[in-house]
Amino acid sequence: MTVNIATPSPWAPMKVLTIEDDIDIASGIGRALHHEGFQVTQVRSLKAARQALQDSVFDLFLLDLGLPDGDGMSWLREMRTAGYQAPVLILSARDGLYDRVLGLQCGADDYLIKPFEMLELSARVNAMARRVRGFQVGQLTRAGVSLDDKAMRVQVDGQNIALSKTQYELLRALLLKQGSVVPRSTLERVVLPSADSTSLDMHVSNLRKKIGAHRLRTVRGVGYVIDADRRA
Template sequence: MKLLLVEDDLDLGNGVRIALSSQDMEVVWVRRLVDAAQVLDSTLCDLVLLDLGLPDGDGLTLLRRLRRERQSLPILILTARDALEDRVHGLDTGADDYLVKPFALAELLSRVRALVRRSYGFGVDAIEVRGLVLNDSTRQVSVRDRVVDLSRSEYELLSALLRRAGRIVTRHVLEEQALPSQVGSESNVLDVHMSNLRRKIGDGYIRTVRGVGYVIDTVAPDKARSA
């Protein structure tokens, strides 16, 4: 789980970074909007913690951009702006949650966990996208009511993609999460597993983003092109 923390206050930023890292979350911490944009352009982040009053601009600028480009990326605002109209404006602009400073780290961690559960389906038995269903409690996968027999690695790859449906998942993330003991620096293990997975679940689900990774689109490819 990789989080982007955009916070210019050194003491607060360091405290939040330590608290999140203690929960086995990888934290990338930046203090300016320009640096946040660079990270988001080059790294797959699972959640953004966003301050609003930053040295080079208002965090709402970045929030608007993310809502145009990555509609499902969870964003939690951390700010000293505590007026009702500020909270309403932040949420209406696209934030998933809004936490006013000063806050207890325990509350921050609780809200982060809740956003992760809602966004990626953790704690939910079944995930379904266009008739493709993965059930964590039984570890069963079906395609339009047809049960599909997957290997453990294929199941983990499909789970990683379905939990981020609509978002590109990089090769590095897939290898790290689903194939940690199988890949080397020049290995084609991921390509072999992905080819087998596609053959079993059928065409039209897993799309290759050349040079980056893979994505399961929430809208069928033909509909996505005509929209």
């Protein structure tokens, strides 16, 4: 299982992946969290959840346990074993003490028993979001480029450089992938604001000028990557 390690930006809305096969519950969660300012992606199976992790980076997860293609607990163990650290809130009708303890032991950060009130769900998600914003930001470094989310500072070979908001998010998305190619479609969805009519190519071009063209490689027909060993 290949995962993206998320370091939430202080600018972008936090991204939540909801893994829930009950359409009514998922829709209610989506409306409640959207109202709170979260960006919510909804899937109904473990297979779809794994695909979502390949396509994007998420800051928080809401996980049902009884899913059509498996037990959510096994997915949680798999994710933690792979090194994914984003907080997970389990949503389940399993209300026994053993189930709650097992969920926490497998790596969940919280456990909410169904049925629940959306007000309580929102409160718990917001509490996790505050912990993520406050304590899990960090520094990303690759190929002489360093991005510090907490200080909102970027350095190239030890020298500070100024980036626009979009350039910062573009660089962050590339560094988060740790040398893997990031598809154009992913960058356009994650980085470009809906009101931004400027093409991704223009933003990439401007970023290249600031961090050094040799550092940002184009994979034609696929996307972009910052390699660890790129040299001028």
